[in-house]
Each structure stands twice: as structure tokens, then as C-alpha cells.
Amino acid sequence: MVRVEGLTMTYRVPVRAGGLGAALASVVRRRYRDVHAVREIGFDIGPGEVVGFIGPNGAGKTTTMKMLAGLLHPTAGHVDVLGYTPWQRRTPFLKQIALIRGSQPVGGSQELTVLDALDYQRLLYDVPRGDFTVSLAGLTDLLELDPLLDRQLRALSLGEKMRVGLALALLYRPRLLFLDEPTLGLDVSATATIRRFLAAHAEQTGATILLTSHYMADVQSLCRRLMLIDDGRIQYDGSLHELSARLSPFKLIRVHAPGADISFGDIVERSEGTWVLRVPREDVARVTAHLLSTVDVADLAVEEPALENVIDRVYREGVS
Numbered sequence: 001m002v003r004v005e006g007l008t009m010t011y012r013v014p015v016r017a018g019g020l021g022a023a024l025a026s027v028v029r030r031r032y033r034d035v036h037a038v039r040e041i042g043f044d045i046g047p048g049e050v051v052g053f054i055g056p057n058g059a060g061k062t063t064t065m066k067m068l069a070g071l072l073h074p075t076a077g078h079v080d081v082l083g084y085t086p087w088q089r090r091t092p093f094l095k096q097i098a099l100i101r102g103s104q105p106v107g108g109s110q111e112l113t114v115l116d117a118l119d120y121q122r123l124l125y126d127v128p129r130g131d132f133t134v135s136l137a138g139l140t141d142l143l144e145l146d147p148l149l150d151r152q153l154r155a156l157s158l159g160e161k162m163r164v165g166l167a168l169a170l171l172y173r174p175r176l177l178f179l180d181e182p183t184l185g186l187d188v189s190a191t192a193t194i195r196r197f198l199a200a201h202a203e204q205t206g207a208t209i210l211l212t213s214h215y216m217a218d219v220q221s222l223c224r225r226l227m228l229i230d231d232g233r234i235q236y237d238g239s240l241h242e243l244s245a246r247l248s249p250f251k252l253i254r255v256h257a258p259g260a261d262i263s264f265g266d267i268v269e270r271s272e273g274t275w276v277l278r279v280p281r282e283d284v285a286r287v288t289a290h291l292l293s294t295v296d297v298a299d300l301a302v303e304e305p306a307l308e309n310v311i312d313r314v315y316r317e318g319v320s
């Protein structure tokens, strides 16, 4: 579906020194500096894969997405998306992909009503009327669009805009979705709605998805594969589970045992009959068995450390 080799993007940005003299001098002789946003990255994405693309601010995620979606011409490298070179922007390519950005979920005239915008999208993407009716009914149902259809785009809240943005993008049934921070700025319930919708969509349609998000819960709930980019380079490409096991060799055992007194192991949390023990992965079975045989346990759960903590460590220290 997607094949990327040696993809590189270097922005050339004008350098301006402060002060009037320097400003005047820069009119005559402009100076530039290079910003290496993406440096020779390569990866493949197969049909039906849902891949989380994460990295700290300024790592090169949006730049990569824009190149894959055909909005930016790279400085160097090869990209094949569905058999097309994205930046040639051929119509059959554009009809099979969608780029949805949380920072700007709905483009175009904000004066249109939601229904008019959907109808305009139908014309733009040449969606047959029968398909349009079926897709619209499905999307209206799943994204709870009914109360929004006659509202103007400019009057929608951010969460409503995102729901409409998804409907606009999915109306023509693209096979490949680029989702750039789809839950950006949304409240807890709007975030949950979008996550649920995306998970169901991926499962029902087998769509291929590349998703960026700073919310690890988005990535955790939707993606099995994770690509980590930092300073324009791919630092990790593999399963979420493997990354977390590699970087955090511990698990947490949460024990609820009212009336007991647990005083062994590495206790990281303790409150009213509940203890959380940090245990090396290879010792989990042994410690669990020991707890169950020596303490009157009411409840016990083995948990992975929070992904946020694992990722924070990667951003600070890299993947070793």
C-alpha cells in the first residue's frame, strides 16, 4: 500500500537578523538556512495495517504525512502509495486517500451547512448518488450527525467539526487514511467517540491507517504497530508491546487485600488495603503465586506500566 525509501525533506527558511539595518540588508541579499525536517526515512505499510506514527514536537510527523498525501514535494526519495507518486496528485490517487487534520478538520467555505458540504464533497469526488445515500446514512448514525446537518460549518464546536471532518473524508470511501492528531483539543467524551468510531471503521472496512497523536491512549487503542520518529529519523518500527517490554522491564502487580500487611518487594503505591508492586517481568508469575499463597487477596491485577511513561523515556533518552 505504502512504500517509502530515502524520503527526505529539507525546508529552506530565510534568516533575518534583528534591527532595521539588518532588515534592509536582507532585502538586498537574502540569507537562508536549512531545516532538516525528515532525513532519509524508509518503511512499508501493508493493506489493513493501522500504524501509530509518534514523536516529539517538530520530529517530522506532519511533514511526512503531507508528503505521503501529496501535499508536499520532498527534497529527495521515493514514495509509492497505492501505485502512485503522491505529489503528482493524480485523480485516482486522490480518490483513494484522505488526510484528516485535527488542527483543521474541515476546510473550504465555512458558510456552508454540513449537509451542503457533504453534498459538495459528493460532487467533487464523483460519488454515485446511491453510494452517497448509503454512506451518509451510515456515517450520520455512527458519528451522530443528525443534529448537525443543517448547521453552518463555522458554528460547530471543535468536537463537532472533527466528526464532520471524518464524515467528509470517509464519504468517498478512501482505502488509506492519514490521521494527523484526530483528537487534538477534544474533551474526554468527544475523544472517546472519535476513538470508538475509528476502531469500528478500521475493523469493518479494513482501511489502512497512519495515525499521529500525542495521546498515547489513541495509539494504544487503535494501533498494533508503532513508528517512532525523532529529529527526522525513524527510531523504532515494531509492535507497541515489544517497545514497552524493551524499555520497561517491569510490570505492576496491583493487589487489593484489606486487613493484610504486605511488606516485601518494591512497593510503588499503597492506599487503604491496596498495594502496587513493581516486579521484573520474569518474576511476575512467582511473585503472584507467592502473594496468593501468603496473603488473603480480594483482587489482583497485573498491569503494564503507563505507555506515557515509556514514551516519555524514549523521547528523552532514545531507544537503546
Ligand SMILES: Nc1ncnc2c1ncn2[C@@H]1O[C@H](COP(=O)(O)OP(=O)(O)OP(=O)(O)O)[C@@H](O)[C@H]1O
Residues within 6 Å of the ligand: 011, 012, 013, 035, 036, 037, 055, 056, 057, 058, 059, 060, 061, 062, 063, 064
Ligand atoms: N513550512 C515549513 N517551513 C519551514 N520549516 C518547517 C515548515 N514546516 C515544518 N517545519 C519544521 O520542520 C520540522 C518538522 O516539523 P513537523 O511539523 O513535520 O513536525 P511534527 O512532528 O508534526 O511536530 P508536532 O508534533 O509539533 O506537530 C520542525 O523543525 C518544523 O519547525
